[in-house]
Amino acid sequence: MTESHEPGNAHSARAQPAARKRSRTVAICAFVLITVAGLVLAVSCGDSSGGGDEHGAQRADGSSRPHSSPTPRKIWNREPDSLAAVGDSITRGFDACSLLADCTEVSWATGTAPGVDSLARRLLGDPEGTSWNYAASGAVMADLPGQMRRAAARKPDLVTVMSGANDACRSTTGRMTPVADFRTDFRAGLRALRGDAPEAQVYVSSVPNLKRLWQEGRKSPIGQRVWGLGICQSMLKDPQSMAAADRERRQEVQDRVVAYNTVLKQECAKDLRCRYDNGAVFDYRFTEAELSNWDWFHPSKKGQRSLAELAYEEITARRPTERG
Known part of the structure; x- marks a missing residue:
């Protein structure tokens, strides 16, 4: 019985070295495969990252990948030395001093009256000769x-623009300036300025x-009578009426003003030296005391x-004010 086990023991003795050899071979092959796979994976990962030079990935030397050209930054001097104002009757101080008359000395933009302390006085000190x-x-x-x-032609450092109210203030809503025409005209205005004053800033x-002005001014019986003479009838006609047609008419004017302001914001954003007030004037809630005693519509x-x-x-802020 003992000898009958010897052949088996001899076979086992011979088999063990072969098994160990096979194990070493498998281990070596596995190591090689893992190493090769790692190299392949590394190359593959390198390719997927785009190979810094071609696709702009982070390079091995730590340098940043190239980027597309950044958006040009706005150019804005908060301390201009001269100012020109353009626009409509608001900037002329219309009906602020007397009935149906301009009063530029109280203009918000270039006025000289100390009580108003115009933009020109605040920025320039003495506006004479520089506004x-x-x-x-x-x-x-x-x-x-x-x-x-x-x-x-004056080569001003700053040009202020307040225009558009009369495009909405018409005899009827049908006569309001179409939004597309408003955009074309504003663009043409900027081009006209840039032709002779390419470095002038524009505010x-x-x-x-206008609907807010109607809401405030309609409280005055005098204002209602003056409005009946033909002021901004698209908004101010029949100021006390709450009929559906009148409410719809006023809302149509309001919507048009909002559309105009959207145009101003969009077009101004395309000019590196233009700053829009982001709705500061539109959002301002004028009180009765801030409206003209002559027409209850223009600013007092x-x-x-x-x-x-x-x-x-807005002009002296480091960055334009963000509004909802």
Whole structure:
């Protein structure tokens, strides 16, 4: 029985070295495969990252991948030395001092009256000789290119634009300036300025909230009678009526003003030296004391001062104010 086990023991003795050899061979092969797989994986990962030079991935030397050209930054000097104003009757101080008359000395932009403390006084100290007012009562956006050319001839550091209210203030809503035309006219105005004054900064005020002015001014019996003479009938006609047709008419004007302001924001954003007020004037809630005692619609001297404060804050801010 003992000898019968010897052949088996001899076979086992011979088999063990062979098994160990096979194990070493398998281990070596596995090591090689793992190493090769690792190299393949490394190469594959390198390819997927784009190979820094071709696709801009982080390079092995730590340098950053190339990027597309950054968006040009706005250029803005918060301390201009000269100023030209363009726009409509608001910038002319219309009905702020007397009935149906301009009063530029109280203009929010270029006025000299201490009580208003205009933008020009705040920025320049003495506005004489360094500020000019080319706004015109009754002007619409189509008049902007001509006003801009006159302003550009002065080579001002800053041009203020407050225009668009008269494009919405028409005899009927059907006569309001179409939004596409408004955009074309504003673009033409900027081009006209850039033709002769390429480095002038432009500050663009939003169109005032005409519906808010109606809400405030309709409280005055005198204002209602004056409005009946034909002021901004698209908004102010039948000021006490709450009929559906009148509410719809006022909302149509409101929507048009909002669309105008969207145009101003979009087009101004394309110009490196243009800053839009982001709705500061539109959002401002004018009080009764800030409206003209003559027509209850245009800004009074106090209202002009408020406009000057808004503009000064926006122009001297490090960055444009963000509003909802």
